[in-house]
Structure formats: C-alpha cells, structure tokens
Amino acid sequence: MKAEEVAHYLQNNPQFFELHADLVANMVVPHPHSGRTISITERQMLALRDKNRQLEGKMGELLQFGEENDEISQKMHRLAVGMIAARSFQAVLHTLNLHLRDDFDVPHVAVRLWRHPEGNDDLPEFAEVSQELQAFAETLTLPYCGSTSGFETSSWFGEASLHVRSQALIAMRDGGGTIGMIALGSEDLERFYTQMGTIYLERLGEMASAALARVLR
Known part of the structure; x- marks a missing residue:
C-alpha cells in the first residue's frame, strides 16, 4: 500500500x-528534531506543543496589530478634533501639517486646491495644477501610494x-466633486x-476635505 492509502484508511477508520x-503503545516514530525514536503519544505531544507555539506567535502578532491600530485611531481622533476647532484656512493647514x-x-506634506478664492492666488496651495493631474485625481477611488516618478507632485x-x-x-472631494489633492512624501x-492599506489615508482625505471646504466657503 502507498502511504496516502494508509493515511486515507486511518482517517476513515x-x-x-x-x-x-x-499497537499504539508499542509504535515508535522518528523524533522531529533528533535521530532517536519516540512513542507515537510523545510525538503527538510534540506536535501539540509546536502548534501551541505557532498559535502564541499568531496571538502576539494580533495583539501588536491591535495596539498599533489603537494608537493610529487616537492620532486620527486628535487630528479630527483639531480640524473641527480650526476656524480659518490657514488654521486648517497648520493643524493638518502639525x-x-x-x-x-x-x-x-503638500496641498493643492482647484478653487482660487480672491486674494489668495499667491499661496502655494492655489498654484496651477495641470489638467492631466486634475483628471487623475478624479479617477482616484482610493489613495495612490508609490513612487514619485512621472508625477508633477514631486x-x-x-x-x-x-x-x-x-x-x-x-x-479631496466636496459633494462628490474633486476640489484638490493632498500629497504626502517620504x-x-x-x-x-x-499594496499598503489605505483606510486611514482615506479618512484623512475625508476630514481634510470637509475642513477645507468649510473654510473656503
């Protein structure tokens, strides 16, 4: 019989x-980490210990991810509170950058807005942006993450x-229409x-959009 057939028989019987x-009491199998033989019961205990160590490692990773997400959530909360409190265009930009x-x-951090309120044309946030980049922003359902190569945003x-x-x-969008773009660089x-996750970048965009649209009105 082939090994697969033996395994299939034991699983079904x-x-x-x-x-x-x-037979179980007298059966011996090779030790997974040495050349000696051990009982099948001892081998099962070793397998359970290995599985337990793997589960502990996974649990440690999950706890670490949870702590990191909690920390990011607290930072996002502080940012949201600051944006709500900001009463002017410059205050919103200062809070965002800070x-x-x-x-x-x-x-x-760089911000560009398509709208040009009177008397603010000299600010970098209202500098001219190409039609190609504005069209690209319209297509962004999720934040773009990657190289700066080929982008005027660099x-x-x-x-x-x-x-x-x-x-x-x-x-950044207001009522469905794109009003500008935030660029983060490193x-x-x-x-x-x-391939990075973008959920917090999406929330950042929503908060900045709401705050900037409010003060620009």
Missing part, C-alpha cells in the same frame, strides 16, 4: 486504534523634492508602497 490499542508631521511622522515638496522617493496622493522608498 478511527476505530482501528481502539481495536489495536497495543499633526501629520508630529503625530504621524510624515516629513513632507515638485510640490520644494527643496526636498529631489530626496522624496515615495508618496501618497489623496483626492525619503523612505517603502514608506508609501503600492
């Missing part, structure tokens, strides 16, 4: 070991532009990568 209890830099360790970071290697682009190539 669990009473086999009840009928041959002496929290992203100090709480989230994002070194470079120039938004001023003197740091030459050193920024990864970015996150978040479209010198770390892996800070914003293609």
